[in-house]
Structure formats: C-alpha cells, structure tokens
Amino acid sequence: MELGILENGQDESISLVETGNKDKPKGAAWIIIMVILLNACLIALAFPLYLYLNSVDEVVKKRLMDYCIVGGGLIGIPMLYRLGDLSKGRPNFYYI
Structure with missing residues (x-):
C-alpha cells in the first residue's frame, strides 16, 4: 500500500479497501446457531440435575x-x- 496514494487522494486509493465480504452473513448465522445450540445444551443438562437435586x-x-x-x-x-x-x-x- 503506497502512502503517497492515500495522502494525495488519488483514485487508486479507493481500490485499496475491501468493500464487501461475502462470508460475513454466513459467519454471523453460524455464530447465532452455535449460541442457540450451546444454550439448548445447558438447559438440557440443567433439567436432569434439577430433578436429581430434588430427589436427594x-x-x-x-x-x-x-x-x-x-x-x-x-x-x-x-x-x-x-x-x-x-x-x-x-x-x-x-x-x-
């Protein structure tokens, strides 16, 4: 990356920055699904523990x-x- 291009404000400076990332929505959806699965697993593990603690x-x-x-x-x-x-x-x- 040339500092002179950025300082002078030439047209080439526009192409130095990536404008779009096609994987971002896919990655965000994957993270949301993983958080939901983690919470579902925690709830699924907490319920038998709750039943066990009430029985002892x-x-x-x-x-x-x-x-x-x-x-x-x-x-x-x-x-x-x-x-x-x-x-x-x-x-x-x-x-x-």
Missing part, C-alpha cells in the same frame, strides 16, 4: 452445591486474574 436429601444437596461453588471459584478466579481490566498498567484484580 439435604446433606447430599449441600455437599454437591459446595463442590459447585468451589469448582466455580477455581475456574472463575484465574479467569478474572487473566482478564484484568483489559487495559495496560492496571492491577489484575480490578474485577474481583
């Missing part, structure tokens, strides 16, 4: 919920640490 006694239910909370913390805290606040020079524990 209170001690087992509390113990399973403790494991879920600890597992969420073990996944969430490193994720938040790596995420930081998405800017340079800021402390990583900004969101925590």
Whole structure:
C-alpha cells in the first residue's frame, strides 16, 4: 500500500479497501446457531440435575452445591486474574 496514494487522494486509493465480504452473513448465522445450540445444551443438562437435586436429601444437596461453588471459584478466579481490566498498567484484580 503506497502512502503517497492515500495522502494525495488519488483514485487508486479507493481500490485499496475491501468493500464487501461475502462470508460475513454466513459467519454471523453460524455464530447465532452455535449460541442457540450451546444454550439448548445447558438447559438440557440443567433439567436432569434439577430433578436429581430434588430427589436427594439435604446433606447430599449441600455437599454437591459446595463442590459447585468451589469448582466455580477455581475456574472463575484465574479467569478474572487473566482478564484484568483489559487495559495496560492496571492491577489484575480490578474485577474481583
């Protein structure tokens, strides 16, 4: 890409920028379908878990919920640490 073409405003500068991408609508539709499938799978997995938690006694239910909370913390805290606040020079524990 020539800087002089862009600075002088010549006609060739128009052809340097891609005007259309034919794959964008296809990619957007694919992403929407994948998000819908992900949510359907989460709902399909949550319903049997809900039925199971209603069928067990209170001690087992509390113990399973403790494991879920600890597992969420073990996944969430490193994720938040790596995420930081998405800017340079800021402390990583900004969101925590």
